[in-house]
Amino acid sequence: MTLTLDHEPTAWLRAQLQGIDDAQPGCRHIRTGRGVKLPAVFALWQPGFVTCHPCAAALLPATGSASDRTCDRCHRQCIPALGDPIHPAATQVGAILVLLGLCRQCLRREVPQ
Ligand SMILES: [Zn+2]
Numbered sequence: 087m088t089l090t091l092d093h094e095p096t097a098w099l100r101a102q103l104q105g106i107d108d109a110q111p112g113c114r115h116i117r118t119g120r121g122v123k124l125p126a127v128f129a130l131w132q133p134g135f136v137t138c139h140p141c142a143a144a145l146l147p148a149t150g151s152a153s154d155r156t157c158d159r160c161h162r163q164c165i166p167a168l169g170d171p172i173h174p175a176a177t178q179v180g181a182i183l184v185l186l187g188l189c190r191q192c193l194r195r196e197v198p199q
């Protein structure tokens with residue numbers, strides 16, 4: 087399940103999104119401008135890079151690995167087996183899809199219920 091953050095971003099999220107301006111091309115398609123499949127992807131757990139959509143799969147941490155369970159906001163490692171899941175979330179900035187994973191507490195801060 088992917089939650090979409092469609093409200094006014096928090097100061098934290100705005101600061102992360104500013105990193106897009108300094109991000110390097112993360113795949114040869116973005117680097118060369120040839121064969122780019124949009125939306126481009128900026129993942130908050132790999133904030134230095136923007137890749138095209140198909141190449142973003144390479145940015146994903148291995149399922150169940152420590153980085154797969156680490157909250158991008160507070161850097162806490164969630165323990166899904168103890169009812170403490172990580173929540174995949176996404177927001178969009180222009181043609182760039184921004185992916186992030188949040189613990190329950192941080193999700194509440196970013197997506198008021
Ligand atoms: Zn690519």
Ligand SMILES: [Zn+2]
Nearest residue numbers: 157160189192
């Ligand atoms: Zn968190």
